[in-house]
Amino acid sequence: MTSTPTDQSSPPPALKVALFITCLADLFRPSVAFASIKLLEQAGCEVTIPLKQTCCGQPAYNTGDFESSAPLARQLIQQFEYADYVVVPSGSCAGMICHHYPRLLAGEWRERALQLAAKTFELTTFLNDIARIRRGDRPAVALPTVTYHDSCAGLRELGVKAQPRALLKELCDREVSELQQSEVCCGFGGTFCAKMPEISGKMVGDKLANAVATKARILAGGDLGCLLNIAGRAKRSGEDIEVRHIAELLVGDLDSPAIGQGK
Amino acid sequence: MKQTSHTFLDNAHTALQDRDKAARRDFMALFTPLIRNAAMDDFGHFEELRQHVKEVRQHTLDNLDHYLTRFEREALHNGNHVHFATDADQLNSIVLDICQQHSARRIAKGKSMVTEETGLNDYLKRAGLRVMETDLGEYIIQQAGETPSHIVGPALHKSAAEIRELFLAKHDLGERELAETSDMVGEARKVLREHFLKAEVGVIGANALIAENGYSMLVTNEGNGDLCANLPNVLIVCTTIDRVVPRARDATAMLRLLVRSATGQPQTCYTSFYSGPRREQDSDGPLETHFVLLDNRRTEILASDYREMLQCIRCGACLNHCPIYAATGGHAYGWVYPGPMGSILTPLLTSLEQSNALPNACTSCGRCAEVCPADIPLPDLLRDLRHDENRQKLSSSRWRLGMRLHAWLARHPGLYHACTGIGIAALHLLGQRKGSFTQLPMASGWTSERDFPAPQGKTFMHQYAALQRADKAREDKSAAVAKPPRRRARPGSGKASGERQEPGLRADWPLKPDPRRPGKTRPGTAGGKGTGKGKPGAHPGGPRGKKPRSRQSDDR
Numbered sequence: 106m107t108s109t110p111t112d113q114s115s116p117p118p119a120l121k122v123a124l125f126i127t128c129l130a131d132l133f134r135p136s137v138a139f140a141s142i143k144l145l146e147q148a149g150c151e152v153t154i155p156l157k158q159t160c161c162g163q164p165a166y167n168t169g170d171f172e173s174s175a176p177l178a179r180q181l182i183q184q185f186e187y188a189d190y191v192v193v194p195s196g197s198c199a200g201m202i203c204h205h206y207p208r209l210l211a212g213e214w215r216e217r218a219l220q221l222a223a224k225t226f227e228l229t230t231f232l233n234d235i236a237r238i239r240r241g242d243r244p245a246v247a248l249p250t251v252t253y254h255d256s257c258a259g260l261r262e263l264g265v266k267a268q269p270r271a272l273l274k275e276l277c278d279r280e281v282s283e284l285q286q287s288e289v290c291c292g293f294g295g296t297f298c299a300k301m302p303e304i305s306g307k308m309v310g311d312k313l314a315n316a317v318a319t320k321a322r323i324l325a326g327g328d329l330g331c332l333l334n335i336a337g338r339a340k341r342s343g344e345d346i347e348v349r350h351i352a353e354l355l356v357g358d359l360d361s362p363a364i365g366q367g368k
Numbered sequence: 369m370k371q372t373s374h375t376f377l378d379n380a381h382t383a384l385q386d387r388d389k390a391a392r393r394d395f396m397a398l399f400t401p402l403i404r405n406a407a408m409d410d411f412g413h414f415e416e417l418r419q420h421v422k423e424v425r426q427h428t429l430d431n432l433d434h435y436l437t438r439f440e441r442e443a444l445h446n447g448n449h450v451h452f453a454t455d456a457d458q459l460n461s462i463v464l465d466i467c468q469q470h471s472a473r474r475i476a477k478g479k480s481m482v483t484e485e486t487g488l489n490d491y492l493k494r495a496g497l498r499v500m501e502t503d504l505g506e507y508i509i510q511q512a513g514e515t516p517s518h519i520v521g522p523a524l525h526k527s528a529a530e531i532r533e534l535f536l537a538k539h540d541l542g543e544r545e546l547a548e549t550s551d552m553v554g555e556a557r558k559v560l561r562e563h564f565l566k567a568e569v570g571v572i573g574a575n576a577l578i579a580e581n582g583y584s585m586l587v588t589n590e591g592n593g594d595l596c597a598n599l600p601n602v603l604i605v606c607t608t609i610d611r612v613v614p615r616a617r618d619a620t621a622m623l624r625l626l627v628r629s630a631t632g633q634p635q636t637c638y639t640s641f642y643s644g645p646r647r648e649q650d651s652d653g654p655l656e657t658h659f660v661l662l663d664n665r666r667t668e669i670l671a672s673d674y675r676e677m678l679q680c681i682r683c684g685a686c687l688n689h690c691p692i693y694a695a696t697g698g699h700a701y702g703w704v705y706p707g708p709m710g711s712i713l714t715p716l717l718t719s720l721e722q723s724n725a726l727p728n729a730c731t732s733c734g735r736c737a738e739v740c741p742a743d744i745p746l747p748d749l750l751r752d753l754r755h756d757e758n759r760q761k762l763s764s765s766r767w768r769l770g771m772r773l774h775a776w777l778a779r780h781p782g783l784y785h786a787c788t789g790i791g792i793a794a795l796h797l798l799g800q801r802k803g804s805f806t807q808l809p810m811a812s813g814w815t816s817e818r819d820f821p822a823p824q825g826k827t828f829m830h831q832y833a834a835l836q837r838a839d840k841a842r843e844d845k846s847a848a849v850a851k852p853p854r855r856r857a858r859p860g861s862g863k864a865s866g867e868r869q870e871p872g873l874r875a876d877w878p879l880k881p882d883p884r885r886p887g888k889t890r891p892g893t894a895g896g897k898g899t900g901k902g903k904p905g906a907h908p909g910g911p912r913g914k915k916p917r918s919r920q921s922d923d924r
């Protein structure tokens with residue numbers, strides 16, 4: 106327990122959380138992982154990080170290479186099943202664990218996958234619905250205008266919609282300037298964006314145009330894949346909008362350059 | 369119909385170049401979900417009814433032989449002829465035989481995707497018959513020599529101006545303006561009326577076959593189905609074996625979702641039930657009626673892992689909600705059925721070799737499954753087709769090898785962290801000034817459309833390990849001078865170990881290593897006290913209550 110309890114009554118026991126960093130945050134955006142740790146600790150959780158974690162197996166799974174994906178699923182289950190909760194700063198990786206591991210695995214491993222699924226949560230869902238993070242007497246994090254892209258897997262597999270908005274309100278006192286078609290895919294789709302670049306380019310172009318139309322300074326989201334896609338497109342077309350992960354906003358980490366931006 | 373699914377990417381490229389048509393598709397992609405959602409909100413029982421419809425569909429498919437036999441018996445009892453066709457050719461030849469028996473030369477045809485699948489029009493035309501499509505959309509594309517771009521609105525890709533030009537060119541009706549849409553509709557109606565009156569045989573499809581009474585059900589908005597069914601002396605209903613439902617009330621339950629999903633209407637303008645030929649007391653109706661029930665690989669699908677696809681009620685909602693369909697339009701898919709349902713049906717009904725691009729035309733965004741009134745897990749089926757593609761080595765070997773390599777590396781955490789540590793540090797150094805790359809070797813697919821964001825710094829795992837080392841060093845030092853150990857890593861503490869702090873990295877929280885060695889399972893913790901504390905509904909947990917699909921390979 107490191108956060109200050111907001112009242113003086115005895116604090117509830119710390120929730121023991123294992124953080125799955127996700128490979129994209131590990132490789133491209135460590136600040137998302139650091140921000141996640143900070144948020145979880147502010148919410149009174151005890152965070153551990155299994156050091157041998159790598160990738161959840163989603164890339165292979167989505168391209169149809171189930172045989173390569175299954176060992177990664179088993180590896181992740183082994184690494185994380187000790188925890189009371191597994192928290193993931195990505196809707197699609199959490200969705201992979203919650204929905205797809207039980208489809209991918211059979212027998213005993215399927216049982217273990219189901220048990221892991223039951224305690225695995227996407228970051229904003231966990232913070233808002235389970236750990237119920239509150240600002241308490243901390244000052245609200247100051248943010249410029251924000252619009253939000255609802256990444257598909259989080260939205261449809263896990264029902265992530267209200268949670269990031271509620272957290273922005275609670276911790277940053279910031280309402281989201283909603284973008285049109287916020288629930289339509291940005292065209293990332295894992296390997297889809299590289300296999301069908303022209304179609305993907307059309308989709309991300311539409312997404313960016315809708316985001317820019319809100320005149321928000323920042324486009325936030327909960328899935329790095331989508332954010333890398335949108336940020337890359339914004340950079341290419343010279344649009345002046347910052348793309349950042351929701352966790353960075355919630356801890357007020359605006360000093361590091363936005364995704365795809367230079368120093 | 370000539371299949372061009374294997375050139376999906378080229379077809380899509382061509383489609384995207386036509387700005388006017390692309391803009392029309394964008395508009396439809398905004399508009400059709402709006403009207404569907406409004407209709408469902410108004411209705412209020414989408415989820416309950418879709419679960420019911422799904423159950424009915426699954427039950428029927430589980431007992432398909434029973435219900436088909438029952439349907440056949442009842443239909444025969446009503447005075448119909450019932451034919452079963454195993455494949456497209458057989459359906460076509462049955463229809464031609466019937467036409468020839470009646471020396472028919474003119475056919476009035478209602479909208480039917482099944483006859484698109486079998487290529488009936490061309491077949492009959494080659495035998496010298498004149499087939500006139502009577503659904504307005506089908507009529508337009510028939511005149512234009514095109515194929516449907518959508519299973520519900522076959523001519524949605526055509527603008528009013530194009531249709532006007534088409535009618536002026538095709539209808540020999542002298543000087544006229546056709547300025548308004550209503551003028552064009554009026555003209556089509558006039559031309560079609562002639563044909564209805566002269567046709568000797570009517571051919572229609574069916575939205576459902578009702579086993580308990582042997583009726584077929586058809587919905588249209590133009591009433592053309594009823595004219596095809598009632599004016600000619602002979603009626604042929606062409607449909608597939610999976611259209612059967614047990615009871616009339618199952619057909620109407622399905623109808624409530626079908627129409628709202630398709631066009632956002634609570635009800636189509638015409639909903640007709642066809643029982644059989646004219647009876648003695650009837651003043652009109654066909655003298656002879658036939659059902660031709662096509663299999664065309666449906667029984668194979670029924671026995672496969674793709675059986676859920678047979679629950680489809682052909683509403684078109686998955687097309688309307690698919691961002692890839694919106695981008696490319698229906699023709700890019702290169703066969704009869706486009707969009708998500710088409711990307712599954714086309715490989716199953718033709719071959720995966722010819723159409724393996726289609727299951728890849730999917731980002732697994734799940735919007736189709738969200739609205740599908742038959743609750744078909746479309747993205748899962750598409751992924752399963754990619755699995756088949758992968759196993760049959762139809763996908764590019766570069767991709768397959770890349771995926772296998774990545775997965776292999778990720779199974780060796782030490783090596784993975786070492787390799788990614790080096791690679792990412794290098795990419796970061798190269799890209800940190802600009803923040804992204806406009807070109808990267810092996811990433812042309814990505815960089816053709818967008819920049820490639822550079823990594824923010826060293827990998828998290830690398831930074832985290834450095835912080836841990838620093839923490840440990842400090843604790844050791846503190847212990848040596850008998851001070852209480854410091855638990856907190858302070859901002860900038862990374863420097864203690866000579867590690868430069870990365871931009872945006874704040875270390876003002878305690879960083880604790882996993883107390884239990886990672887990779888070791890503590891018996892009894894899994895599913896322990898932490899589970900089930902969440903808000904009900906906040907976390908669906910588990911694979912949507914699905915039974916596992918029987919596709920796992922032995923080595924999993």
Ligand code: SF4
Nearest residue numbers: 680681683684686740
């Ligand atoms: S798959 Fe579902 S949404 Fe698509 S046409 Fe069939 S019933 Fe409609």
